[in-house]
Amino acid sequence: MSSLIVDSRDQRFVLHEMLGVENICRGRFESFAGDTFDMILTEAEKFAKEEIFPVLKDGDHQGCRLENGQVYGPEAFRKGYRLFCEGGWNAMMNHQEHGGQGFPMVLYLACADWFFHNFAFTMYPGLTSGAAELIESYGTEEQKHRYLPKMLSGEWGGTMCLTEAGAGSDVGALTTKAIRQPDGTFLIQGTKVFISCGDHDYVSNMIHPVLARIEGDPEGTKGISIFLVPKFRVNGDGTPGVHNDLGVTKIEEKLGLHGSATCVINFGDNGGCVGELLGKECEGMKIMFMMMNGARMGVGVQGLSGASFSYLQALEYARERLQGTNLLGKSNGSVPIIRHPDVKRMLLWMKSHVEAMRALIYFSGACHDRGEVSDNPEEKTKWNGLLEVLTPICKAYCSDMAFRICETAIQVYGGYGFCSEYPVEQILRDEKIGSIYEGTNGIQSLDLVGRKLGMKGGAYFMELIEEMNKVLNRYKDRCPDIVDDVYGAVESLVNTVLYFGQCGKDGKFAVPLVNAYPFLMMMGKVVSAWFLFWQAGIAAEKLSAMGVDTADRKALKARAKEDREAAFYAGKIAGAAYFIKNVLPEIEGTVKAIRREDMSILEIAEESFAS
């Protein structure tokens, strides 16, 4: 088992040759210009290989335990947690004025690509960083002063207490109460479930942002406020004080992420749990969604990182494992299994999906950053709009495809893939949650179809289409064998969106509703094809400058065998061709199905599902 995690050449290709990230290193990101990106990524790679990857399995084996109300994380993570915080990796996107690193989002995502394959490990600092961002944005000066330094140093931890047993996807149904006290604080009473890293022993205090309803406030989401609820109340001098009447009553046994405790937390069983309002009353959902949008990108990059890791592990195995003889042509004895066409098919399928996901996630992060540094309000709106449209794709498409990539990695290993001796079975287990938390993928598809596509009268979506066509026009002569497929796919995408719009006008709301998830997956494929085409266009340009004729695939293969750079670019050409000619046609089935307007889903009685 090796420490292959990310193809760093691909990472730099996306950042520099494709996205030109130097352009975002201005304004508040000015200090990241020049070599800074690459230097930071080199450090991230080093840290991932030395501290995070080596504890992947131990964290899974040791798991978490609850003893006398205290949760203990895996012993294997303790040292890495401390070093991660010392290195400032725990606060990558937090503002510099409070002790964060102030990274552009795309740089944070690129670092996460290295770290998140061991997602149980990175959840500890990740949750804290997210909670701290809420305080940075909505806290009073006093709250910032009280909480941020210790949270951003890693001395204290943070969570997000949202879900209740009866309020999962339906947040508005929550029943946790906040009782107003004369001193302006609130007494919190209720039980939250599925609280990741809800308690642990790597920190001396935990700060819980908790969604609750102030007594008398309206039902549903509009009556929800958010409170900061520390495990130990904070003394005047900033040290942890008395216990705040909250506690973990259970940690879940689960499929994966064993290194991270998923907690049930009771607040105020004895009437003594004090919280302070964050932001204004009844603004809880708005504030929570700030964290949620970041968390959805986090789930996307969790998928990317696990998929990238699984792919590279399977690739290495396929290069080393000898089994069977060559099916096309002669071989002396056994060959590495990468030579078998069906194994190579699985590897190329994984490669093209992983690299499309990387481009999608990094591009989306760069949209955020371009919005941040732009002085032009129109441009700002455009970049933020693209991020809005792409967020559900990053979250849902990447988490679902990541799981499938993990499945395929196991298949490449054969029987050994099923065994814990190799790491791919763990990654499969760890990744499964990605399609569920931070809004299930069904909810993501409703968000996309019901909200994002129509935002600003569809303008954000059309901006994306314009970006896609720009790239297609730029490289159409470089990749003549695949450009028409992608043009056609983009057109199908637009037509489907227009069709949904027409269905809405005709009162056929059910058509987009029952097809929301298939549409999201279709859009993920079209966007992936676009990114892969874009990359193939750049690669063709570079190869042409190296004197290679990309239309001559035999010559290209020969050159790839003797020149690493040519090999990389040739891989881009092959990956794009494979995806666009073999995977992209899948959208035609989706389009056809949508146009049928089949309503079987609604026509079937609940009684008909089983006797």
Add this chain to the structure above:
Amino acid sequence: MSSLIVDSRDQRFVLHEMLGVENICRGRFESFAGDTFDMILTEAEKFAKEEIFPVLKDGDHQGCRLENGQVYGPEAFRKGYRLFCEGGWNAMMNHQEHGGQGFPMVLYLACADWFFHNFAFTMYPGLTSGAAELIESYGTEEQKHRYLPKMLSGEWGGTMCLTEAGAGSDVGALTTKAIRQPDGTFLIQGTKVFISCGDHDYVSNMIHPVLARIEGDPEGTKGISIFLVPKFRVNGDGTPGVHNDLGVTKIEEKLGLHGSATCVINFGDNGGCVGELLGKECEGMKIMFMMMNGARMGVGVQGLSGASFSYLQALEYARERLQGTNLLGKSNGSVPIIRHPDVKRMLLWMKSHVEAMRALIYFSGACHDRGEVSDNPEEKTKWNGLLEVLTPICKAYCSDMAFRICETAIQVYGGYGFCSEYPVEQILRDEKIGSIYEGTNGIQSLDLVGRKLGMKGGAYFMELIEEMNKVLNRYKDRCPDIVDDVYGAVESLVNTVLYFGQCGKDGKFAVPLVNAYPFLMMMGKVVSAWFLFWQAGIAAEKLSAMGVDTADRKALKARAKEDREAAFYAGKIAGAAYFIKNVLPEIEGTVKAIRREDMSILEIAEESFAS
């Protein structure tokens, strides 16, 4: 968590209304005529609910352990194992003359549908039964007398020792030696890996059929023989004697099937491991394949059973779990999540896939039985040929789709699906191996495309097409809204096979080779659509006899709400319509991709996969 495992109404529908299994109850299956099938299935249901389902989780938690060379299975399985054997369920397909039940294969598969959701449990008797079948077919009278009574009573266990560390998919590379002894026995020396139930404490002896090469025999598969190697040598009086110098040196830690030990077994470390030849010398592969074909059907029904269980569990959860309000129309407060269109989509997707798999597996079993009881050699050949063609689809399509159904079941549960409190995460883990063992799904697809399609000049495949068209013609007026889709899909299937044939003639062998797996999945979908159409046709006939107009979906739904039988048949209509209009169109992408003759998989240099 309830004991919902199989929709028994669907089971009887397939057996009686669709396949008319009474027709196979003749010849050696005569004793199963009348009510016998249903009585046995009622007992199987009872046993599954009382003894097998209740130990599902305990078996997983307790797992297996190796102590001083002895493997111990989960304590939770001990009682069930004994009762299973006492009930004769351990020897369902073994011949009656040796103590087996002599079930028709379709009845065995229908019982397995009940049992195999707890596959770790059923592997113990299952492996023994398979090993006993080899002895029944190829053993001498003396061997039958020595081994069968104790194996079929469950007193002794059996395995299949095939794989070695360097010989997995490439069986011919095995290095286990058989050294001829003057008394006609052989000394066995070598190490086998991935031996399921390779040892356990539910039995007093283990009988290992072992593939090995007699010294001096040719390399590759043609020099392989098969030997019976007991753990304890058998005394003259049939009792276990001295230890036979073989032992388990390791059990694998793995993703799932924790209740079943996957063993490394060393044979003859001290030169004292005696085996006796089974069948003739160098016939090992032929004999092993008899077991393998049965095992592949077993993997198919493992997939079906796990998928059926996961679907019904998720369905029950979706009917009970209240969350969110109605998106289409009004609701007072929270509704069961089955009312949400995207949840209903997942359930209908699962239902249609599970029911198609059940039809496919039972139909294939009935082909076997029809071949068994037919007196007409031509007919015999036809039924056996259909089974040949369908076996790789049963194995590979069902195992891959089962995994996807398990994934979808988890998604229906949301966060609780990830938790071990509910059973679906375990089934996902247990099912993953199905795509790997008994020949990976990549190998199944090569078997289908490279061997089965062309058998007897393509006659078997064309027999299947004829069967399909017969059904389409019979019910075309009953289901006018979907019949053309299925006709078209069958035509696409035939054209693709002809196209592969033409590629072969043109020397383009790589086209079928790189597309073998996509083709297998495509064929699985077409066959599924055919079975679902068939079922919808029967259902429409029955509903019509009940006075229901199936074209009026509103009236159908209303009737389904008040009449269980109508509800069942209406479910068949909806499931077929959903699958044929929404899932079946996926094959168009596959056809298009195949026709592109894209060779990226072969054109990419191995160096281009990652830097």
